[in-house]
Amino acid sequence: MKNAFQTIFWGYFFVWLDFYIMxxxxxxxxxxxxxxxxxxxIASKFTIGKRxxxxxxxxxxxxxxxxxxxxSTGGNSFLQSYELFGWSWYSIAFVVIDLLLIFYTFQLILxxxxxxxxxxxxxxxKNLFIAYFCAVFLFYLSTTFAMNLPNNFILSITMGLLVISFVMHILFLMLLLDVRRVNVLRINDLEMDESLKY
Structure with missing residues (x-):
């Protein structure tokens, strides 16, 4: 379990952090x-892992x-989608599949x-799952009305969403690091429950 979620952590770290030199x-x-x-x-133990x-x-x-x-594909997370309008089918497919991946990763974690x-x-x-996808919903809702809003207001919304995106990604990575210790956490809880009996 520990090695599996540590590998998943580094996977999302690579995906979400872009560092370009050529x-x-x-x-x-x-x-x-x-x-x-x-x-x-861990896919054999948790069926959702296959998805x-x-x-x-x-x-x-x-x-x-x-x-x-x-x-160039429209981004690999809900706030790296820099084109608000006129996405190609490739960009749309990429974003949708990436969101599905995050959704099912959350389901696996749960x-x-x-x-x-x-x-x-x-x-x-559960709380992070709800917060993450509420942020996704707000992002796409804001892009729907962006065409009719002043540029300054759009810029403010974009900056706010960038901050929210960063926070959500950090919280998600921290959750992955904590989930890799679930066996230890469970043992500690059981020991605490036993101690309360006496």
Whole structure:
């Protein structure tokens, strides 16, 4: 479990952090492959993992153009989508599949913590899942009305959403690091429950 979620963590780290010097030094295809490799280790125990592995393999291929140029596919997260209008079908497909990957990764996390995690970790996972996709909804809702809003207002919204995106990504990565310790957390909870009996 520990190695699996540590690999998934590095996968999302590669995907979300773009560092270009001629090419992306943290290539997205490598990130998606790491997500695949990490989930593959526990897919037999958690059936939802198969959907994550399938989607991550598709994104390994779709993200190859990102290695050569910044976000040319429309981005790999809900706030890297720099084109608000006139997206190509390729861009739309990429964003939709990437959101599905994150959605099913959250479902995998929830399945893991419900089986092995503490009550606190279960609640935290649920809350972050809701907050993340509420932010996604707000982003796409804002792009719908962006055409009719003043430029200054659009800029303010964009900056606000960038901050929210950054916070959500950090919280998600921190959650992945905590989920890899679910067995330890569960043991500590059980020991605490036993101590309360006496």
């Amino acid at each position: 090419i992306d030094l943290l290539p997205d295809p490598v990130g998606y492959f790491l997500i695949y490799a990490g989930v593959k280790r 994550v592995t399938n989607l991550s393999l598709v994104l390994v291929i779709l993200s190859i153009p990102n290695v050569l140029g910044p976000a 399945e893991v913590v419900r089986t092995h995690g503490s009550v606190r970790l279960i609640k935290r996972s």
